[in-house]
Amino acid sequence: MAGATRTPLIREDASRPEAVAGLAIAVAVALIAVGIASLFGLVGIDATLGGGSGMTAIGGVTTVTALGGLLVALGAAVIGLGVGSALGYVETEPSPNAGLVATVAFAGVWFVLGGLAASVAFDGVLAWLPAGAATGGAAFVTAAATREDVGSTLPAGAVAVVIGGTFLTGTIGPSWVWDLGFEQQASLTATFVVPAATIGCGLLAGWAAAKAYGGFGARGRRMGAYLLIYVNASAIIGVLFLLIAFTAVRGIPGLLTGATVAPGAGPTVSVLGVSVALPVSVPFVMNGVSLLNDFQGVLPAIVGTVWLVVGAVVFAVPLGVGAAVFLTEYAERGRLTQAVEIATNGLWSTPSIVFGLFGFTFLVPRFGGTKSLLSGMLTLGFMLLPLVLITSREALLAVPDEYRDASAALGVSKWHTIRSVVVPAALPGVVTGVILGVGRIAGETAPILLTMTGGTFVSGDRAADVIGGFAFTAQPPFVTNPELLRATTALPFQLYALITAGVGLGDNVSNPTEFQWATAFVLLLVVLSFYAVGIGARYYFRRRLRHE
């Protein structure tokens, strides 16, 4: 029995087929990358290679055609690898068949492919069903009845060849449109279909090529799985970076409008009585909006957003951590803790507009009856509270009981133990929770719309000066801060107002679209810098807890 799964202990040199398979994998991955880029509009599918981009090597070939050619070549290579192995030209260890999952997947892909082709060819006729069944069945039989080397390469390679062929021959060209015939306007255009099909074919053919690279069998399957996992992971990261890059590319021109670098160009800041004129001037983040400005900016919104987040964190973290300490360390596990758990989970998933309404009807009337920064802070603080509570609780529960035992065995009281051992050990987890929560509340529009924001545009001198706003009085409440009680603005709200209302666009802001993207980009930067602070704090606390 053991001999049934024997594989050679030392693999013979198989460098040539492996090189072909490796090349095929590279082509597949490149195709997937191009597909994703083109979905984002970074590569136009009707762009003429060599035309505008300065590359003169392949003149006059559109992207679609090039993709088609590559797909056909890729498919042919994959089929070649499989057939070569089946005919014994290449040393491999294939399994008896391609496996159930691959077989079913191939059958599904070919069913869809055959059906689509038939329904486009014979419009309106019910021909797609038999056609799809025929192609799907053929793929099923191929994959199931042949050895793994043919069964997993032939159907995959054929998909790439067929789809590449339609691109190459111009059957699906840059201006191809498939009207779905729904009542509403809905159609599949080449701009979506070509990249999507390219990605799909790239995945299939790349997987098959990876299997061939591993010589099929167990090693081949592992290679195939690796390829899919790596492509998946890099695609996710790539998409994230694309999103950020997309915003950055559109936002940076607006951000840099009127920016100058010259000694004394920037506004004057005074630190500890010493006034320094900054050598850079970036009006977009240093100005507010007013008629007299040369360039308009979003300084009040940035300041508002920063204060909002700081206020919410200062409000929510002590309360949340305190409640978590009570629930994990003091309260008996029972009805009460369960009820609180359910309630906090529910609160965390409560829509933000509900928090906004709460702030509007409960907080606003209690702080002077007008929208104010303080109401916004507290509203967002209430939103942040459940997450801080949940994550702090998890973090406290994860602190090993050995620490508590060791401390108790030294005669140290419970409160001291919690303060000096348990909470410090849980801090990284708490910070993680705060990071996640800040990511949510910093971009929140609805609650601050109801509780905090005044006009769309606030002039630069009205940026909230919370620290400077504190004043001490002889009567209760002894400390007052008009800045906290005044309406102001914040980045998400400003963006929202710009997009929906277009208030004062013509007069104040010369290029509204640029202004919007720049606002979005600044919001992104502000949130990312909060992340950076949080991650730095977490790193610091972790370093203190561990020895690396």
Add this chain to the structure above:
Amino acid sequence: MSETTPTSETDRTTTEEPDRETTEEPNQTTTEEPNQTTTAESTEADDSTNATTHTTTGEADERVREEWREYEFAGKPKFAVEDLDVHYGDDHALQGVSIEIPENSVTALIGPSGCGKSTFLRCLNRMNDRIKGARVDGSVRIDGREIYQDGVNLVELRKRVGMVFQSPNPFPKSIRENVAYGPAKHGDIETGLLARLLGRSDEAARDRLVEECLRDAALWEEVNDRLEDNALGLSGGQQQRLCIARCLSVDPEVILMDEPASALDPIATARIEDLIEQLSEEYTVVIVTHNMQQAARISDQTAVFLTGGELVEYGDTDQVFEDPRSERVEDYITGKFG
């Protein structure tokens, strides 16, 4: 061997009260495990004690006799334990344990897993209070003062009766902070910001204490140049000695150790054993161990707990290991079960 009394099937499920006289022998205690098999494996009972039944683990059934636990020693007892019973919910973990532990000596507690050694140890500094569902009945006196009564100051008790755990559990703090933790929390040394501002910082006193404790725990030479490093970066044996140093920092009278070397390699174990011998000159050490050679090497007297949470034999270590009075203890020591 002749004292062993056969037990019938019918009274197997009942646990006899310690003071109930069931046989011609006065003060004889009979305790049986409720979950043991009933078949007498007479083929394994090699000698004349055909009547003795054996459990699945090969443990013989016999009645525990009071005089096996009598141990005369000169000097004061540090601990006097009387009729100690511990329940975890319905689980009877310790049954009527009575024992006196002499001062400035090493007492080893041995026995198979789950026989209640750790439970007994935790009774001595009331760490069982921290376990939900644990109920302790009986009396434990330290220097003649009852610790199971109202008004006992647990902080003071645990300062006097320190504990070292099975797996090294230093705090995730620097080595210095680990050692200074106890005294700092008890307010014996103040090094906080406020103290520094008021010019009352005891930093010098703290550093002296840290050095002294680390020296006593035989760790100073290895760590004196990296007291700021995180304690989790030490090796297992060093961590355990750090835990001993941390325990010494609050100036205890008794040190309880629960299998302190079970997670360590032979060299680290040997160092800990040397350390325990030195400590016994100043401190009363009670140590649980799985390792019988270790118990024989380092202890002055040995108490043997057997399945069911009873103290079966207690006496001078040499006597217990060379001439055990109980058949079960002999079987356990010679490795027939456990």
